[in-house]
Amino acid sequence: MITIIDYGVGNINAFYNIFKTLGVEVSIARNSNDILNSKKLILPGVGHFDYAMNKFNESGMVESVTDLVMSKSVPVLGICVGMQMLATYSEEGKLPGLNWINADVKKIDSSLLTQTTRLPHMGWNDILVDNNNPLFHNLKEAPRYYFLHSYYFNCKNNDDTIATSIYGNKFTCAVNHKNIYGVQFHPEKSHYFGIQLLKNFANL
Amino acid sequence: MLRPRIIPCLLVHEKGLVKSVQFKNHKYVGDPINAVRIFNEKEADELMLIDIDATINKEEPNFKMIQNIASECRMPLCYGGGIKNVQQAQKIFSLGVEKIALSSILIENPNLITEIASKVGSQSVVAVIDVKKKLLGGYEVYTHNGKISTGINPLDFIKKIENLGAGEIVINSIDQDGMMNGYDLKLVEQVRRSTSLPLTILGGAGNLNHIENLIQIYGIIGAAAGSLFVFKGVYKAVLINYPSIIEKDKLIEKTLKN
Secondary structure (H helix, E strand, O other): OOEEEEEOOOHHHHHHHHHHHHHHOOOEEEOOOOOOOOOEEOOOOOHHHHHHHHHHHHOOOOOHHHHHHHOOOOOOOEHHHHHHHOOOOOOOOOOOOOOOOOEEEOOOHHOOOOOOOOOOOOEEEEEEOOOOOOOHHHOOOOOOEEEEEEEEEEEOOOHHEEEEEEEEEEEEEEEEOOOOOEEOOHHHOOHHHHHHHHHHHHOO | OOEEEEEEEEHHHHHHHEEEOOEEEEEEEEOHHHHHHHHOOOOOOEEEEEOOOOOOOOOOOOOOHHHHHHOOOOOOOEOOOOOOHHHHHHHHOOOOOEEEEEOHHHHHHHHHHHHHHHHHHHHHHEEEEEEEEEOOOOOOEEEEEOOOOOOOOOOHHHHHHHHHHOOOOEEEEEEOOOOOOOHHHHHHHHHHHHHHOOOEEEOOOOOOHHHHHHHHHHHOOEEEEOHHHHEOOOOOEEOOOOOOHHHHHHHHHHHHHH
């Protein structure tokens, strides 16, 4: 049973429909009661870091979600800004992050890019994955995912990085620390590769 | 490495999909949901869906239709048509759309871009600019499906809306729309020089060589097309099509090597 945290930010329906199609039991949580019996959590997110943090704080779900993730080791997958929220803080905003993973969020250094378009990093990019991580099991060769972001997740502990991509610099595009997972790209909008990743998360 | 995007652009008119020629003579090409399903199967990079009735009929965006399409869509979706305020924009995002396209409102109320961008981030705010050649040279911005001329120079306009917080520019050539004889590269060149924002070109693609050509010159760019992905053959039979991953990789091969 997967619970998608709906705090008013991100594409809830897209995840819901993919899990339905995969035959995975799925529910949507809009308050802390909906969270109680969750076995796995999806934390979506788009837009500005502070806007997303604000909405999550206002949702009344932060405490129960934190309890599940940090005390009860319930697996969680943060998506895009939902991944960035796992960090301690972000250069983009003033509000503190959830601080579940020792990392900060920095703006992409675009000075190394040669093309006219610099930011956001938008479109399909190749990623290099740690094949041993269950999130990337059974992927076909040359995985590529859809990205849309200007800030990246900067792990303080290199072992937490489970996939990287290159845009100017190499950066962490997927992270795993204990039961906590995050991906910078949008698996819900990345066709086969995204669906396989979500399936892997459901099978954890 | 980051790849250029190849984007089908679908027009919604009276609940069906249509394709125009120079913004006129709309031909029915099918059902929107069905088309989205086919583009899912073909793994399209991104999809653009424009409701060409909403602004003309002074209607709100059709949220029900947007929701149906967004939940079916397995690729990033950009919706445009009839968005006139922040509430509508936020509602559309909440339905599962990644980007919203603004067009006529850019001229009527340019500050709306800033307002929306501050809520959802610039990266999700796309400015679609319909341009037409002027008789004596140069280009002009049009709105309301090419019916209203604004007297505005697109290059000045792009700079203005970039400053206001737009995150991506789509240039739609009215002259090339449905002609299938190639993009207006002269226009692309001028536009590319005037902005560093992500740029998508629409209007004129008639075969994959046109797309390959655009990508070879400009590298990371969005190559959008309507007719190319809904018609097949000289008689323009309706057949939804899109290059396979292998074909796509071939198209961008030379760019990837650079």
